[in-house]
Amino acid sequence: MKVSKAPKIATSDTMPLNYYQKEDQVLLAVDCIIFGFHKKSLKVLLIKRNFQPEKGKWSLIGGFLKRNEQLDQAAERVLSTLTGLNNIYMEQLYTYSKVDRDPGQRTISVAYYALINVSSYQYDGIHIESAQWFDLEEAPPLIFDHNEMIERAMARLRRKAMTKPIGFELLPEKFTMRKLQNLYESILNKKLDKRNFVNKIISLDVLIKLNEKDMTTSRRGAFLYVFDKEKYEKKVEEEGFIFKI
Amino acid sequence: MKVSKAPKIATSDTMPLNYYQKEDQVLLAVDCIIFGFHKKSLKVLLIKRNFQPEKGKWSLIGGFLKRNEQLDQAAERVLSTLTGLNNIYMEQLYTYSKVDRDPGQRTISVAYYALINVSSYQYDGIHIESAQWFDLEEAPPLIFDHNEMIERAMARLRRKAMTKPIGFELLPEKFTMRKLQNLYESILNKKLDKRNFVNKIISLDVLIKLNEKDMTTSRRGAFLYVFDKEKYEKKVEEEGFIFKI
DNA sequence: TCAAAAGTGTTGAAGATACACCCATGT
DNA sequence: ACATGGGTGTATCTTCAACACTTTTGA
Numbered sequence: 001m002k003v004s005k006a007p008k009i010a011t012s013d014t015m016p017l018n019y020y021q022k023e024d025q026v027l028l029a030v031d032c033i034i035f036g037f038h039k040k041s042l043k044v045l046l047i048k049r050n051f052q053p054e055k056g057k058w059s060l061i062g063g064f065l066k067r068n069e070q071l072d073q074a075a076e077r078v079l080s081t082l083t084g085l086n087n088i089y090m091e092q093l094y095t096y097s098k099v100d101r102d103p104g105q106r107t108i109s110v111a112y113y114a115l116i117n118v119s120s121y122q123y124d125g126i127h128i129e130s131a132q133w134f135d136l137e138e139a140p141p142l143i144f145d146h147n148e149m150i151e152r153a154m155a156r157l158r159r160k161a162m163t164k165p166i167g168f169e170l171l172p173e174k175f176t177m178r179k180l181q182n183l184y185e186s187i188l189n190k191k192l193d194k195r196n197f198v199n200k201i202i203s204l205d206v207l208i209k210l211n212e213k214d215m216t217t218s219r220r221g222a223f224l225y226v227f228d229k230e231k232y233e234k235k236v237e238e239e240g241f242i243f244k245i
Numbered sequence: 246m247k248v249s250k251a252p253k254i255a256t257s258d259t260m261p262l263n264y265y266q267k268e269d270q271v272l273l274a275v276d277c278i279i280f281g282f283h284k285k286s287l288k289v290l291l292i293k294r295n296f297q298p299e300k301g302k303w304s305l306i307g308g309f310l311k312r313n314e315q316l317d318q319a320a321e322r323v324l325s326t327l328t329g330l331n332n333i334y335m336e337q338l339y340t341y342s343k344v345d346r347d348p349g350q351r352t353i354s355v356a357y358y359a360l361i362n363v364s365s366y367q368y369d370g371i372h373i374e375s376a377q378w379f380d381l382e383e384a385p386p387l388i389f390d391h392n393e394m395i396e397r398a399m400a401r402l403r404r405k406a407m408t409k410p411i412g413f414e415l416l417p418e419k420f421t422m423r424k425l426q427n428l429y430e431s432i433l434n435k436k437l438d439k440r441n442f443v444n445k446i447i448s449l450d451v452l453i454k455l456n457e458k459d460m461t462t463s464r465r466g467a468f469l470y471v472f473d474k475e476k477y478e479k480k481v482e483e484e485g486f487i488f489k490i
Numbered sequence: 491t492c493a494a495a496a497g498t499g500t501t502g503a504a505g506a507t508a509c510a511c512c513c514a515t516g517t
Numbered sequence: 518a519c520a521t522g523g524g525t526g527t528a529t530c531t532t533c534a535a536c537a538c539t540t541t542t543g544a
Contacts, residue, residue, distance in 0.1 A: 020272060020349050023309040024309065025272055026270060026271065026272075026273050027265060027270055028271050028353060069344070070344055071342040072342075092339065095340045095355050097310070097317075104265050106312060107265070108310075108316070178495080178496080195497090195535095195536085196533080196535085198497080198498080199499085217496095218542085218543095219493090219494075219495080219541070220497090221541085221542090222495075223496085421523090423522080423523080438508075440524090440525070441506080441507065443524080443525080444526090445505095463515085463516095463521060463523065465514045465515050465524090466523080467523060468523085491544105492542105492543105493543095494543100495540100495541090495542105496539100497541095499537105500536090501536090502533105502535085503533085503534080504533075504534095505533090507530075507531090508527100508528090508529080508530095509527090511524105511526105512524085512525085513522105513525100514522095514523080515520100515523105516519105516521095517520090
């Protein structure tokens, strides 16, 4: 390593406004990894391209950033346009910029991931517009660097779900302990001990047990819970509580 | 929430190549948060703008993405141009896209953070080109959203240094236990117990103790250590070892 | 009456934390 | 001889992991 005087060019971003005119412009896209949870497994929503180029291949949903919006808005717009869903948990993931990643034109893509809670209706009904849910292990090869995006999103989801209660975004408002455990088993991709899981969750003290049972999966029925968001946030604020599973 | 058929526009990114021509283009910048460690405290390297707009204000170093490079390369170029340093640990942090973040022109900025180990020479010598090291708590107000970038970088560094041995990037090759502890105290922003720290570090078994002492900080001298990168990587590969401090 | 899922506690091991004194050396 | 930072071990507490049987009820 050596140290040298910095040439003038180092300060090019600090030039007066008109200087910017000389710089290269690029297309900025957003692509969304949409996670859902259905019947004990984590799913990702993909669409099939039915035109050239890459016709017939599967892809994440995406779109281009417009001049008057910021990336979060673009991602929400793209998601809402495809699925009709609003107020979805979304988070920026990573920006992909390989020079030839899109053979059409130099395009940089900012990946977002979204967690949505799919009702059975949505799960079956989503087939409109050649969109389809895939089990994560069974996702097909995708265009460009989209498989890489899913990999990174999955890694992020794993890490994040261990320390922040984002997992609940993937469940309906009321859920059984078993559902919650299934979800975490999907995210972590391993079996958990039922007793240890319940003990841990209960000791976190951020769930409310309802006087209501889900009778669809057993004769005996299983109690339903809801996540107590206010309680969680108060704990974080007052005691620096960290959600840790 | 409602579900509706997706309008045609949802698939705009999958159109044939010439379709892209209609989309808005933007400027893409990279900004680098450069961390260093000197005399028991974490520092960040800033430069002073000496021209309009925002003349006289402090700023991160940055530059624009060129047509034929990817973001990682742009970030390396920017860093190397200012500091003359190469082969530096860098990582993409986040992409900032508020519509008015840069009053000059619509600019999206991808922030990177870098960890460099500053020798005393570099620490004092860096004053060239109006660059200066700041203690993190004493960083001045910066242009645009640069303070926000530093906040996020700091949060990332904290998290990352707890689970990956990236902290070592901030130290010279040979270092004393005390230096390492000081570093972690800076990153975590709290005092650590000397005995517990040493016990933990030693039990990780990824340091090599040298037969060499640093005589600059005490009469007795303190043993020097080096990080054993190969051993660390072998452990990760063979036993799924996770660096955990 | 039985099949199928729900529910429930204890023990041992490992890891984290708290804590205080002697050592080596240059001045 | 003393001042300064270097170096070391143990006891307690908390957290995690392993583990199996009883309950409910519809068919």
